[in-house]
Amino acid sequence: MNIRADSPFSRRARWTLLACAVALSACGGDSDSDPVGGGDPDPAPPVARSGGWTHGDLHVHTFQSDDAQVSLESVLDDGFDRYQLDWMALSNHLRLSGRDHTGTSLQGGAIPFSRGLVDYEKPYVEQAQAEGRYQGKTVFSTVEWDMPSHDHVNIGIGLDDPYGEDSLRAVAQFEYLFTNRDPVLFDPALVASLSDQTRAYSTHADSLKALAWLRDRHPDSYMLLNHPNRYMNKYTVAQLREMNDLAPEIFFAIEGMVGNQMEPDRGGYVEAYTDANLTSRTYGGTDYIVAKLGGPWDALLGEGRRIWTVANSDYHFTTAQGRYSSGYAPGEYAKTYVWLEDDARTPADLLAALRGGRLFGVFGDLIDALDFQAEGAGDGAVMGGELSVANGDQVTVTIRFRSPESNHYEYPLESGHRVNARPVVDHVDLIAGDVTAPAAPGDAGYAEAANPSTRVVARFNANDWTVGEDGFATITHTLTVTGDQYLRLRGTNLAPNVAGETVDGEPQPDRKVDLGNDAARFDAINARNYNDLWFYSNPIFVTVEG
Template structure:
């Protein structure tokens, strides 16, 4: 064990890359729909596992995951997110000599050097790769964490992950370098058991890595452990770090779609999405109605697609079924993080669309997703939606959007802790203000479908989009345009079950945008 710690210390000092980043190749301007100089739409996710997670299959090596993500399914960036637990295997699936080690040590010892090695060999050119982790938040659920440090790629990032694991998990103190532990003890106390400890960890990230870390709530409704008050607390404590949730969870190849298998309606998926996202006027709308910059993301949660013994299925490869499209201005993981935090992103199942431009304009001002348009009372706001779909998706199916919903709710300000509003998980003002079908959009020469809509500004509001390939009333799928609860695919024969799960998923496709806020300034009345 002493030799292991010695090698850990040497590696932590010598490794220069936690995030392996190279300049991003320019994409086809038509596909990326460039609306800001210097930026580009990039496809990626932050929640996928390798063999360094003990519940991943042995074939889920780092290189195999990256090959599928980048070479087969066209991702531009990838955040690895292995479990922040004791880890038994290295990046190639081989048992770690001497027994399990903390994941953060495994990242330093195996994952980060392998990323560097692969890119030095010329693999994944112009791609961004980052090592984050999935934290078991005390008394709650999984949280996707990434710590970039003072600069993406520094050895400080590696050590910060090691320190986070020591402070905020229940790993044995003996598993960490004693010199490091002495320093960490002088700075902070371990906090790994209570709801308050969860909040302490988020406050630690906000204090130490305000602009260079993220904490995003994964599959939030899976275990029925959160209240809306928890979400508000977390975002209040760490607004720059905890800025979103996985509203479109991975594990879509499980019999219970997304792995959400509790019997209560609030803990299932609807069109593959978490109830907090899918319910118009639900938890997400309650947060947006406070004006919170709190965004939706999708991921694969890839552990394996079909197990090697052909008995079980779990999740697709990254980029195979779900994608986040994020506007990124730069070519580093910090640029990606800045894009994620900005809210200028949208998420898609089954490649239903591959481009979206969603803007609001009032007078000479214009904002994109995540922005706040400031207008005068009574001023006209013009909303423009431009989207595009590929000819076929990764299942070989032709894809077509049936309708796009423009959803809006009032923004009334942040709820105060201790008041009834702080525990309210609905927004009664939220509704579908307009449903657009092909009759309502025009298609330009580049294949973009264009919709415009005007509204007179009368109060603070937000607008968001949702689209699907399904009609308004499809048996078992939609009712009045709303997604219905996903039923379990329960077929005894394994191969038949795998095929039917895949068919189920590709028949039921959705995309969700992040919102645009509109803030209205009351007109002053001159009595003279």
């Protein structure tokens, strides 16, 4: 729905000193490392465009998820008014819920999500619209589904009109068909209308059936893979290929920059901290699938698959009962930026833009704009796009980014006291990988989770970019194309070698913050997160003609 009405040496004290130091040095620092690769002094002309960057969150919970502790009103107020998001996807669990959107217990007992959507979420959003709140903002409903035999995915159904009657009915149908809810919880007429369809909620094959159902019946829908490696062996890369082959317009995104960043185990990645479980850790807050250079995401991109990465909050609460912490509010720490054309602000517009791939994810407001383009032989392409060139042609890559004056780092946590630390990019990596034909099911390559060709083509620091009056840092780099490839970016506030954080520029596994004092633990987690900021772009594909 488019809402338009527009102790001194105690452990605690030591962490206090650390956090104060972080306030001065975290979120920034210049690098003295030498650049890698050559530069081009003349920027390529910008690709013609209209529109601008918008930012939002695709993974936000409210009281209607029984593990959340925030009202719908507070979520929207924080996201839209306090942190100035442009759009937001509400994504409560596709489970039974015993509370309404305000946290009030339901007298008749728990109800299915689809009923709570109709009885509570939709009316509140419509009321807010009628009252003229959240002017110019876009909000819509999705569900976080316990995908059979896997983990959580967000399903957005019917984005042409997400609160319309047809979409609401489709959500109820999906919940009935692809969960084990008792049929008596649903409208008998809806159950009767689905008598010719078999319920499916146990196996990987059932997951594929649900994907096909969305593809065939509700193509204005999507599936987002949430915190994919939170638990070991929940997905194989072959299964990801299978899902993308089955429904490429439905499954095209991975929550690589995961939410729940205020968990002691960053992102809620709670598998034992052993070498055997290193794939089930975050690296600079980012899931291994995306953070590992030449890892699973690069293996998928190396087949030319249009699978993008996003950044979300997975917001349930920040702290609760003074004992627990979970994640940041929507817009506070994690953002996904999506380029939207002028006057294109509906959920359907957002879905089209997400599919197009002109988007990037960022933590802690390290940057708030990123123009990334490749230009050759008079043609150009931006993130998500494809540039066609002749073998041996030179391609000029232009990178323009901007950092805001400050981010939302607070000390102490939830005190309202802004540190006003300015985020500073230390370096930006231009990464390339070769693209080959997609592996076929049954081939050995279908299970390949690595792309050995992936490499850092160039590393740029402040010695390599110029900053204009508009605050944008500009980098150019020229490379010679000798085969099909993709180009992508990552950037960080950390130098390439920081003990416990980076080695030769590669992010290292995040460590658990394990302090007995609750408040000290909260502040230490917060300092950890704001001292370790990243952004990841999505790729540009460069294809050799013929």
